[in-house]
Structure formats: C-alpha cells, structure tokens
Amino acid sequence: GKTPKAQPYISPRFGFNYDVSGDKTTQIRGGAGVFLGRVPFVWPGGMFLNNGTNTGEVSATALPDGGAIPFVPDPDNALDVTDFGRQASELVPSGRLEIFANDFRYPQVFRTSLAVDHEIGAGWIGTLEGQYTKTLNNIVVTNYNRKPASTFLDGPDTRPVFVSSDVIDSRYSAIHWVGNTSDGYSFDVTGRLQKQFGDHWYASFSYTYGDAFAVNDGTSSQLNSLWRFVENVDTANDPGMARSDFSLGSRVLALVSYRKEFLNNLATTFSLYYAGESGRPFSYSIGNSSRLVNEGGRNSSLFFIPESASDLVFTDYDGLTPAQQASQLETFINNNDYLSSHRGEYADRNGDRTPFESILDLKIAQELFGNVAGRRQKVEVTLDIFNLTNLLNKDWGRRYLIPSDDRGDVGRFAVVRFERFQDAANGDYTPVYTFRNGDITDQSDLFNTELNDIGTYSSRWQIQFGVRYTF
Numbered sequence: 001g002k003t004p005k006a007q008p009y010i011s012p013r014f015g016f017n018y019d020v021s022g023d024k025t026t027q028i029r030g031g032a033g034v035f036l037g038r039v040p041f042v043w044p045g046g047m048f049l050n051n052g053t054n055t056g057e058v059s060a061t062a063l064p065d066g067g068a069i070p071f072v073p074d075p076d077n078a079l080d081v082t083d084f085g086r087q088a089s090e091l092v093p094s095g096r097l098e099i100f101a102n103d104f105r106y107p108q109v110f111r112t113s114l115a116v117d118h119e120i121g122a123g124w125i126g127t128l129e130g131q132y133t134k135t136l137n138n139i140v141v142t143n144y145n146r147k148p149a150s151t152f153l154d155g156p157d158t159r160p161v162f163v164s165s166d167v168i169d170s171r172y173s174a175i176h177w178v179g180n181t182s183d184g185y186s187f188d189v190t191g192r193l194q195k196q197f198g199d200h201w202y203a204s205f206s207y208t209y210g211d212a213f214a215v216n217d218g219t220s221s222q223l224n225s226l227w228r229f230v231e232n233v234d235t236a237n238d239p240g241m242a243r244s245d246f247s248l249g250s251r252v253l254a255l256v257s258y259r260k261e262f263l264n265n266l267a268t269t270f271s272l273y274y275a276g277e278s279g280r281p282f283s284y285s286i287g288n289s290s291r292l293v294n295e296g297g298r299n300s301s302l303f304f305i306p307e308s309a310s311d312l313v314f315t316d317y318d319g320l321t322p323a324q325q326a327s328q329l330e331t332f333i334n335n336n337d338y339l340s341s342h343r344g345e346y347a348d349r350n351g352d353r354t355p356f357e358s359i360l361d362l363k364i365a366q367e368l369f370g371n372v373a374g375r376r377q378k379v380e381v382t383l384d385i386f387n388l389t390n391l392l393n394k395d396w397g398r399r400y401l402i403p404s405d406d407r408g409d410v411g412r413f414a415v416v417r418f419e420r421f422q423d424a425a426n427g428d429y430t431p432v433y434t435f436r437n438g439d440i441t442d443q444s445d446l447f448n449t450e451l452n453d454i455g456t457y458s459s460r461w462q463i464q465f466g467v468r469y470t471f
Contacts, residue, residue: 004044004104005102006102011034011035013031013033014033015033016030017029019043023089025118025265026116026118027117028114028116029113029114029115029117029255030114030115030454032112032113033110035110036106036107036326037302038187039218039431040218041315042098043178043223043226045137046222046223047100049085049098049314050096052171053093055096056094057173065082076362077334094172095172095173096172096173096176096224097145097175098176098177099177100179101177103180104179105137107138107218109134109135110133110134110137112131112132113129113130113131114129115127115128119439123195123196124191125193126191127192128192130190131187132185133403134185134314135181135182135185138183138184138218139178139179139181139216139226140178141202141223141226141227143174145167146168146235147167148166149162149235150162151163151429152429153292155309155313156312156344156432157299157311159234159346160195161429162235162294162295166294174296178223180267181215183214183215184213184214184215186210186212188211190206191207191208192205192206198385200258200259201256201258203254203255206253207251207252208251209251211247212246212248213244213246214241214244215230215241215242217245219245225265228295228296228297228298230300230349231283231285231301233302236300239273239349240349242349243281243349243351244281249353250278250356252274253276255257255271255272261465265368265404266366267366268366268370269363269364269365270292270363270387271362273362273363274358274360275361279354279400279447280354280400281351281352282352282353282354283351283404284338284412285299285301285347285412285415286299286415286416288414288418288419289416292418293433300412303346304346304347305345305347307343307344309326310323310327311429312326312329313432314435315420315432317434325434326435328415329415331441332435332437335443336443336446337443342432346350349350354400356401358396359387360388361387363383365381365383365384366378366382375471377469377470378466378469378471379469381467384463384465386456386458386461386462386464387389387399387459388461390459390460391461399453399458400447400450400452417433418433419433
C-alpha cells in the first residue's frame with residue numbers, strides 16, 4: 001500500500017580543456033560525472049492499476065461443461081464470471097500485482113571521457129576520443145510469484161521448465177517486483193581526421209567502435225513485458241547481463257562539403273555524407289517457448305545450438321518428415337556464421353547482427369544573405385536527398401530490419417518452434433519441434449526478407465525541400 005520513498009540525487013560533474021603548448025596545436029579535453037534519467041511514468045503507474053483489487057481476471061479456454069466459449073456481441077448481455085463457474089468475490093485479489101522496491105531509484109550512470117585534438121600538419125586536425133559509461137542504477141523486474149523450477153528438459157538442452165506447482169500464490173498471474181541493478185556498462189572509441197581546404201572545401205572522416213551491455217534495456221511501456229520479453233536461458237527472473245539492444249558496433253562517417261559565395265549576396269553549398277555502420281543486434285530463440293518453459297515469455301527462450309540437428313526431436317510439418325526438417329536445420333546452421341561457430345552452446349542474447357549498412361545522403365543549400373536595418377539576414381533554400389545510394393541503384397542503401405519471429409516480435413528470430421513434450425505425463429520432457437525456415441538456405445536470405453522502409457532511416461530514397469529564414 002505504499003509507493004517508494006523520495007530519494008535524493010546528487011550529480012557531480014567536472015570537465016576540462018587543456019591547451020598543451022599554448023598555441024592550440026594540441027588540446028586535451030575530458031570530463032567525468034554522474035548523470036540522472038527518468039523512468040517512463042507508465043511504469044510506476046502499474047502500482048495503481050495492477051494492485052490485485054482493481055482488476056479481476058478469469059483465464060479459460062472452455063466453459064465449465066467443456067463447451068466452446070461463445071462470442072457475445074451484445075455488451076448488455078455479455079459473458080460474466082458466473083458463466084465460467086466463478087463468483088465475482090473470487091476475483092479479488094487476482095490478476096497481476098506490481099510493486100516497487102521501497103528504495104527504488106531513477107536510472108543513473110557514471111560517465112567519463114578523454115580526448116586529444118592535435119594539428120598534425122598541412123591543416124589536418126586529428127582527434128582520438130574515448131568514452132566509458134558505468135551503470136549505477138537501472139530497472140530490473142522480477143516475478144516473485146515463482147518457486148525455483150522443479151523440472152528440466154530432457155535431451156541436449158537441459159534448461160529449467162516451470163510447471164503449475166512452481167507458482168507460489170495461484171490467485172495472481174504474476175507478482176512483479178521492480179527494483180534496481182548496477183550491472184551494465186558501455187564504451188566507445190573514436191578516431192577522426194578533418195581539414196578545411198582553403199575557402200571552399202571541407203572534409204572529415206571518423207571511425208568509431210563501441211559496445212554496450214545491460215540486464216534490461218527497458219524498451220517496453222509495460223512492466224510485464226519488461227520481464228517476460230528479455231531473452232534468457234534459465235529464467236526471466238535472472239536473464240543475466242548481455243549485449244544491449246543499443247550496442248553500436250562499428251561506425252564510419254565521412255563528409256565532403258563545398259561552399260562558394262558569389263555576387264556578394266549568394267552562396268551555394270554541396271555536402272555529401274556517408275554513414276556506414278554495423279547492423280543492429282538480435283537473438284536466436286525458440287518459437288512458442290512460453291509453452292516450453294511456462295514463463296509467459298512467448299519466444300524469449302534462447303535457442304540451444306545442437307552439435308548435430310539430428311540431436312533434436314521433430315514432428316511432421318507441412319508434408320516434411322522429421323528427418324527432412326533436421327536436414328534443413330543442419331543446412332540453416334551450416335550457412336549461418338554465428339550459429340555454426342557456437343554449436344553445443346546456447347545462443348547469446350543479441351549475439352548476432354544484421355548486415356553492415358552503407359548510406360550516402362546529399363544536401364544542397366542555396367543562401368541569399370545581406371544586412372537589413374543593421375542586422376545580418378539570411379534566407380536558405382535546401383534540398384536533401386536521403387539515401388541517395390538507393391536512388392542511384394535500387395539494390396543499394398539497404399537498411400535491414402531485425403528478422404521477426406513467428407509472432408512478429410522484433411529483436412529475436414525463432415529458429416525452431418516448440419510443439420509439445422514427448423511424454424510429459426510420464427515425466428519425459430524431451431521437446432518436440434518443427435522447423436519452419438526451410439526456405440532460408442543462405443545467410444543472406446535471412447536478412448533480405450525484411451527491409452526497413454520507415455521514416456528517414458529507410459531503405460527507400462526520399463527527397464525533402466526546406467526553407468529557413470535567419471535573422
């Protein structure tokens with residue numbers, strides 16, 4: 001019945017810029033400090049909505065007599081709890097219960113950076129910069145309505161399996177405790193060269209490599225989703241620290257710009273931008289895994305990569321025999337760089353990436369400037385061509401989506417789909433799968449099925465016109 005205590009936050013920071021020789025040919029700059037963020041306020045809102053009393057829940061797949069649940073479109077005569085053999089008084093408490101740690105704190109990180117800028121001659125300026133960030137407080141969600149798993153899978157994959165007896169309080173579908181973790185960090189290193197060539201040309205080139213690791217990236221608005229959709233092996237209550245959804249990888253940036261003034265009041269600028277960057281990280285998982293481990297995470301269980309696909313058990317699917325599906329899976333693994341190099345292991349969360357992306361953008365700006373009433377005035381008309389690469393060739397400039405699994409969840413790709421246990425009634429928890437990706441025979445096929453076509457971060461070229469008045 002209580003919300004978390006108010007917490008004091010102190011964010012000390014310092015920075016410096018040191019001119020080594022006094023002539024600005026070499027400068028060392030850097031800083032360190034604590035930075036505070038906010039949580040989306042929909043998260044603590046769960047304390048008031050999902051409190052075990054406001055919302056009652058009935059979960060059923062049939063009526064008490066075994067009949068199918070009818071669809072009743074009339075809201076005045078809709079089904080109620082008595083149709084399922086329950087009384088309204090039984091529904092309180094029920095549903096989800098969401099509680100926050102009394103000492104819950106907003107996200108905090110410690111961040112430090114150090115850089116050197118040096119004029120290396122002939123007008124070239126070189127920069128080397130590094131940045132490191134350490135998590136101090138980040139969100140973590142635990143379902144306290146779980147006992148330790150009492151059963152494990154049979155076969156090469158021996159992960160825990162949760163059964164109905166592993167629930168502590170059957171009245172609640174989940175009891176989510178929201179607290180903090182200090183596990184997590186990120187880093188990046190950048191090298192850069194830039195030069196102004198006379199009055200007209202400018203060029204710069206940079207390369208950055210970075211990585212990031214977290215327990216929970218906090219990418220959903222619902223606390224239940226923050227818990228159940230973090231890819232894991234043993235349990236969603238302990239997913240461990242892994243590569244973050246926001247891992248950078250490699251990034252190459254280049255800019256060439258030419259600006260020419262003429263007729264005293266006009267100037268034209270042409271700028272060509274190149275961005276090359278590693279694809280986004282994603283995970284290989286098991287489809288329908290909510291039924292496999294009974295944790296409600298849908299397809300969040302990470303795939304166990306067998307030494308041989310025949311080590312897994314399959315059932316008939318779409319006219320394919322188990323042996324044919326095992327052969328297709330073997331081909332799929334052999335033609336996948338990540339999976340083939342991790343046989344006999346569980347796939348890592350965000351262990352693979354979509355392909356490297358290379359994009360060119362073009363900007364043309366026409367300026368009209370002058371002094372009016374003693375002040376400088378400027379009108380600028382701009383033309384931007386985003387993904388000029390795709391305009392030049394329809395097969396260039398591709399932005400890759402993370403492959404969607406069989407339920408459309410992005411961020412993970414379901415390699416196989418769980419169908420049933422071999423004989424759970426007699427204690428045989430060997431999983432039986434189907435392989436539904438037989439049309440993917442080459443690694444490139446995995447990524448070419450879906451391309452990003454949304455907004456300016458798109459595989460499709462776009463043109464934008466703009467007008468800006470500066471005074």
